Amino acid sequence: MANGTLAATLENYLEYKSKKGIFAWILSTDHKRIGILYLVAMVTFFWVGVTLGFLMKLEMLTPGKTIVDAQTYNTFFTLHGVIMIFLFIIPGIPAVFGNFFLPIQIGARDVAFPRLNLLSWYLYIIGGLFAIISLFLQGGPIDTGWTFYVPYSIRTTTNVILPLLGAFILGFSSILTGLNFITTVHRLRAPGMTFFRMPLFVWALYATAWIQVVATPVVGITIVLVIIERLLHVGIFDPALGGDPLLFQHLFWIYSHPAVYIMILPAMGVVSEIIPTFAKRTIFGYKVIAFSSLAIALIGYFVWAHHMFTSGMSDTSRMVFSLLTFLVAVPSGVKVFNWVATLYKGSIELRAPLIYVMMFIFLFSIGGLTGLVLGSLATDIHVTDTYFVVAHFHYVMFGGTAVILFAALHYWFPKMFGKMYNEKLAIWATPLIFIGFNMLYFTMFILGYLGMPRRYWSYLPEYQTLHIISTVGSWILVAGLMLMFGNLIYSLFKGKPAEANPWGGVTLEWQVPSPPPVENFEEIPVVNHGPYDFSTINENKDGKS
């Protein structure tokens, strides 16, 4: 009897049939299937966001109207922001790869609360649907920008409440994922898996989960208050009734700055996984990287007001927040140096995931350094609310997080689906993405420096040359993205079968079959060395052969 059930649970998770048809997926509490559910939803939303961004750039090809009118453009940039931030980047890496690999990497069979995990996915979908339904209701799509600043968001006649509710529900989903991951790390580590034997991806997810739990409720209440204000006019955020819009901005950024780290920390964790695997040597400064994640989580909580340097705060608070902003750059810098030091004298194997990581280090460094321009009071006044800001956060969010999401997609693709992607095509996509990206966004640094304001539908003719370069860049970028996703989707069906460990990785996920069995491990492993210990692995191999 025991044998029968054991065999069933060792079946690979993609083929395991617990319920009929699609219900085996949408009612599954298997962390791996939930990860895939997120992946499907997220890639869909990503392409909606890309399409909107593509159309926005097309509109900016000429001054005045090119394809849409000004009001439509307002809803475009709002939705592009809402979708990319709340539905793609924030859930992003933790929801897909965290769900899939966190339990496996610590030697567990699932997360601590599997049913809650499924609930998080449903909340995510419902939140997304709210945002989409609001487009088609009377009043028209939201036009406030993704920051929902009052008083405009309480005065505009467009549909604000529904997308706000959507954001609230998405926040709930994010909190539940966070508390699930924290509990999982504390309760379900395999025997011998001490905190300092955890892979750095787990450390990053752990730090992220804390930010999700600590920061998200604040934006939750802010959103609720804006809804209350719109419905009942209580006056809390309405200056006409005595409310102070600046307090809205404080509360909003108390969440939304840490949210930047919800977006980037998991990506940094992925980088710390990919680099040792392809350099075949242990990570340089393991503990420093682990602690820098916690340091970022901590300091990142006290820098929010750098988004408000021109909103009318006192000089003292502006200086304090500027200083703290400079401080938070330090742990990120430490990580970059550690990664580069790991590569130094490693036996580097230049595969697609590592190429994406290189791209990340380059783009993220530009994004980080231009962040300092925005963090200094004097220069910020010049470039605030211009294309410079737009360029900066696209370098950090897209060049940082999204590029690493692509890296993770390639790195773990064989493990998740049991198929190999086409390496040549994957590598061919990278120069397209890199060139397109830089044409699109680097020109925005120049445009912003020259004074082009963000969110404007029209512009002065002297900006047109740069806008054209930028728009052409968006075409190249989209072509690169299509090639990349096309390759992955093709490989999903036609790819060669993958081995258990195609890259020679040493973390636990590479010691289970590809794709992993339903219960991940036949027997819970006992861990007796650090996560990137290539020496023991090589010895074992030699011993066997």
Place this chain on the structure above:
Amino acid sequence: MESLDATNTIVQQEVGTKAHHISDPHQHKDAVGAKIGMWLFLFTELLLFGGLFLLYMAYRLQYTKDFVIGGQELNIILGTVNTIILLTSSLTMALSIAAIQRGKKDLSIIFLVSTILMGLAFLVIKYFEWTAKFSHGIAPNSPELLSKPNGEIVFYGMYFSMTGLHALHVLIGIVVLSFMLVFLLRNKITKEDYIKLENSGLYWHLVDLIWIFLFPLFYLIH
């Protein structure tokens, strides 16, 4: 703490391993884990109200005089009665858990029912308090309120939002406790496995705790 944590994990994992092959491979029981999860959730609730307390602080500094005037117009007697009710309900909640820990199901049910009844009493009193204000023309966006100074409008804005959100939490608490009552009756909560009741109790204490802060901030300002 680290090593304790690690031993727990090992024990837990082994228990989990055995349980897996019997039922759904992705479900397991872990009371300590459930409690960690609950505490984290309570923490988020605290932060949610934390945002409101932050706003309260800022506005009270800005409109000190108007807040004092507003506070004196609230009914201290009803507020005090409600405070006593909620504190007592926290006690009966704790007693209900203590009873089930000792296997006294009937006693546990009695205490739980009294907790729920006190929660309802709190809401009824709150209802009369609010409607009394409405009958004096004090409601969000009412002409009477709009004729007052900005500071008082914001005071009542904060009052209605904060006590309203708190009342919503009381209501959710009552619904959760009613489910626990059903579980108790059907022996889903027992002497051996009472983590659900314990976690619901934690939630109820949190709702109580928030009221302990709301009460002086609105009713007792001088």
